[in-house]
Amino acid sequence: MKQVILTGDRPTGRLHVGHYAGSLRERVKLQNSGSFDEIYIMIADAQALTDNAEHPEKVRQNIMQVALDYLSCGIDPEKSTIFIQSMVPQLTELxxxxxxxxxxxxxxxxxxxxxxxxxxxxxxxxPVGFFCYPISQAADITAFGATAVPAGEDQMPMIEQCREIVHKFNAVYGETLTEPQIILPENASCCRLPGIDGKAKMSKSLGNCIYLSDEPKEIERKVMSMFTDPNHIKVSDPGRVEGNPVFLYLDAFCEPEDFSQFLPEYSSLQELKEHYQRGGLGDIKVKRFLSQVLQSRLQPIYQRRKEWEQRLPEVYEMLYQGSMAARERAEQTLEAVRHAMKIDYFTQSSLLQ
Structure with missing residues (x-):
């Protein structure tokens, strides 16, 4: 069986570090692993319209923003098919x-x-369209015969519902659809980063995101404003690291070599945490370290994005070619589904059989 990946994002704005830690970084790793025969990455504009129906122009504008974020993170159109969901009408029929x-x-x-x-x-x-989001997502996944879906922890119920649909379809109509598995980030801290305000989820609508396209000074400003342990008032006070957004971000992004480069008085993240927990370590110092770590990780992404912004016609052509390739692949699945359901009425005189 072919090993196939399907994943994607709703174009509701620029992508942020939560997307990167939760799935984008993993997608690039999987893309370059050589373990998959086909990789499809979808810009889910139709799903974005389920709660933006009155503002389709916002969705339209954000399609290019998401494409630029994909390319700047290392998604390679030579290895992965990037496409626009609404340009594949077979998904609607499924x-x-x-x-x-x-x-x-x-x-x-x-x-x-x-x-x-x-x-x-x-x-x-x-909205009915929003309510049926899990069904639409199942169509997206099964249309390409996806065996794996890299996603964050919050998507586990959606993948489970897709698997239920696959089981039901195959039980009723015969073995036709492929059952997918979710691929979660290896680092558990990456599954779901909180917002910089301490809210449970990083969200564009809440304005608590650090975007992949943020300039270094903006990253620093946002990090220095981050919510921490509210009881850690004085430097001498013991601090709490569990649930502390600053330390959750460090868990997701910090590497051992960052200490020798940015904070040489500590040898590891564990040592930093222990000092914070017993008191004597201020939030400003930890935030400054996090800011340096994030800037180090995001700087190459920022630079690549600036380069791709000068090549927008190429990005447009890439999206068109990817959408046409995705349409062709989805049509194969749709034909198999219609045949299994015996509604391919005019294929080889099937009405006469």
């Missing part, structure tokens, strides 16, 4: 068929859907 395999109560129980509805204040008026 979603339509899958809707008959999922109950309303099952969608209501999906933890990711419930949390997203709450975050967007949709409790009283949930």
């Amino acid at each position: 979603s339509f068929y899958y809707m008959n395999l999922v109950t309303v109560s099952r969608l209501q129980r999906n933890p990711t859907v419930k949390s997203e509805i709450q975050m967007r204040n949709f409790e009283a008026s949930i």
Whole structure:
């Protein structure tokens, strides 16, 4: 069986360090591993429209921003097919068929859907398109025969629902669809970074993000404003590292060599944590170290983005060619689905059989 990756992001704005730590860094690693036959990376504009229907121009503008972030992070169009979701109409037809395999109560129980509805204040008026998000995502994944989906921990309920749809379809119509597995970041701290304000989730709408395209001075400003342990008032006070955003970010991004370069009085992150916990280490010093670490990690990404911004026609052509290739692959799955359901009516006179 071919080993295939499908992953992607909603173009609701520039991508941030949560995206990078949670999945982008892993995607680049997997892309370059040589372990996968095909890699599809989707800019999910149709899904973004489920809660931006009145502002499609925002989604349109952000498609190029996400593409630039992909390229600057190291996604290689020679190895990965980057495409725009709405340019692959087969995904819509697959979603339509899958809707008959999922109950309303099952969608209501999906933890990711419930949390997203709450975050967007949709409790009283949930758009149907948004409510059916897990079904649409299942269509995206199965259309390309994906065996693996690199994603953050918050996407686990969505992948599980996709697997349920695959099981149901194959049980009713015969073995047709491929069951995917989620690939989580190896570093557990990367699964879900909090916002710089300490909120549980980094979100563009909350304004608590550090973006991959932020300039070094902006990164420093945001890091120095980060929420820490509210009880760590004086330098001499013992501090808490569990749940402390500054230390969670260090867990996700800090490497052993960063200490010799930026903070030579410490030999490891564990030693830094222990000093903070017993008191005598101020937040400013830890934040300054985090700022240097982040700038070191993000500087190459920032530079590559500036280079790609001068080559926008090439980015546009890459998106077009990727979308056409994705459409061709999705059509193969759609034909197999229609055949399994016996609704390929005019294929080889099937109505006469």
